[in-house]
Amino acid sequence: MQYTALFRGINVGGKNIVKMAALRQLFLNLGLSKVQTYIQSGNVVFESDLDEPSLLDIIYAGFDEHFGFQCDVMMRNIDEIRFLIEQLPITPAEKSAAELADSKTEHLYVYFLSDLPKQSVIDAVCRKYEGEDILRKGTRELYFLCHQSVRNSKLAAAIPKNFGTSTARNWKTVCRLYNMLEAL
Structure with a gap:
């Protein structure tokens, strides 16, 4: 495998x-x-x-x-x-809107988690956040779309505090890793 x-x-x-x-x-x-x-x-x-x-x-x-x-x-x-690539819950329109906000930064990220994310926790985190960034549930991942830099996102900062151990990769890296896996 x-x-x-x-x-x-x-x-x-x-x-x-x-x-x-x-x-x-x-x-x-x-x-x-x-x-x-x-x-x-x-x-x-x-x-x-x-x-x-x-x-x-x-x-x-x-x-x-x-x-x-x-x-x-x-x-x-x-x-x-x-x-996780096939089930991307971010629409092309949502991704385009983020890219229009700042064309020089990465916008789409996957947070890989050690545990299953609970929708109730995602909803609670998003209710506390005011802004355009989007957080959506995957299987053992969270999909995150930011309109500015991920480093400046208050929603991104809330992810490690609410979802335990995680590591993030931008969408280009996720896709590149998949291509590498297919080529093995």
Whole structure:
């Protein structure tokens, strides 16, 4: 099965520095095959016959032993990534409106969660927010569309506070990872 591992909080602000070549080598040393990394934010695609819980166990242990610190990891298989792309709950009109607000920034993100998001929590978070940004539920993801920079979004800032462990990737990265998974 093809998987992607999405690391949270590495190579951000000069902290938790991990070279992608070293991360790739770690995955190979763990016995995983066809390992590739994508950009410096900790995206790894690979193949394995192991299931997700077993993979997470060996990746967490190997990462801590090799790099000397712990880091959260979200895992998804190729079918889950395909489904989240196919089920995008943001309309083309909503995406276009955001892009018109600022053409120089990324607007569409996926927050990968360790737990299932509850619609009641999404509704409560959105009720507290005044603005044009959109937050929608996925399976183990949240889809987020911002009209300005994600760094300036109050709604984006509320996501980690209300949904536990998560890591975000922009839509272009999600699509690129899927293409890499298909090519393995």
